[in-house]
Amino acid sequence: MQEIAAEAGVNPALLHYYFRSKDTLALAVFREAAGKLFGGILAILASDAGLEARIERAVHHYIDTLRANPFLPGYVIAELNFDPGRITALATGMTDAHTPPGHDRRALVAKLGAELAARAAAGEFIEIPVEQFLVNLASMCVFPFAARPMIQAVVGLGASDWDAFLDARRVELPRFILNALKR
Amino acid sequence: MQEIAAEAGVNPALLHYYFRSKDTLALAVFREAAGKLFGGILAILASDAGLEARIERAVHHYIDTLRANPFLPGYVIAELNFDPGRITALATGMTDAHTPPGHDRRALVAKLGAELAARAAAGEFIEIPVEQFLVNLASMCVFPFAARPMIQAVVGLGASDWDAFLDARRVELPRFILNALKR
């Protein structure tokens, strides 16, 4: 608390005036972070562009916003690890952010699944369960930011290499994912 | 410390006898965890089986060992997030684990990259930088465990659904990755 107060340039007592306790403050921060993490992505996947375009936009959105907030994934995972009770706050954090009107999350997933199935039936795509596809997409976008230190250590990337890695990833990843879908 | 001592059924003072301080204990735990996380995978990728077989084995290895230690990824990420200084311990944790003899990590990555390039030159695979491929593979294997609560919330999976999800993932993921590589 005092560390936060110091960095904010105010008195520790003031934090307790606005937030009743340390835990209340932590919860508020977590809500905002979760909102940032899930805010835009659902709207993009629910938009009415072509499937390929939506996938590319989703990847770009993730990489661009996470590049601006590189600690977001690590923080959310760490916090969820620290207190599993935060999961409930996650739900409210997601609905607080602008959910596309007329679509709850379950319906959105189902709609995307129907699209994938249709393309598979047309012989264009391989068959793949929606959940698996969504997790693949999110994993490859988000994980690199959460695991940056590990990746840099294992592959051997310096600080400036990391930037180049992300530049390349922005164009390579959509290509990789779309090629994975094509039969 | 007292929480750990209680769960271990011993006295808090005993922990200070074996580990000099709280931080020393935390470091020891982190080292062991990092070893578990990186131990087997490098050896598998360095083995002399066919590329396709090695990829499938890597995925199975990750999913199976993480299923037995589901909190490992979240913990390592959380700890790395808490104290960036742990990165150095990561390096020693990796070499402590059995690194395949005759191969350091950099050489291993380079060798794998040469294989991918050769298959691309033969017209069988698309062209893809090694680091991107390795990160894709690791992301899709590890991230689901680190982000399990989020995934369950977004996609809407109950506890038993999660088990079925992992069963499916074990067979779907190698297929997805190999199809992504094929031209």
Next chain:
DNA sequence: GTCTATATTTCGATAGAC
């Protein structure tokens, strides 16, 4: 609403008997 001063709790660490 914002500060100073202080109360209260928690927790890591040590001393010392056995």
Next chain:
DNA sequence: GTCTATCGAAATATAGAC
């Protein structure tokens, strides 16, 4: 090596003046 008892630091939270 393992315990009981306790010290001392640190940090959350509150009281109360302005």
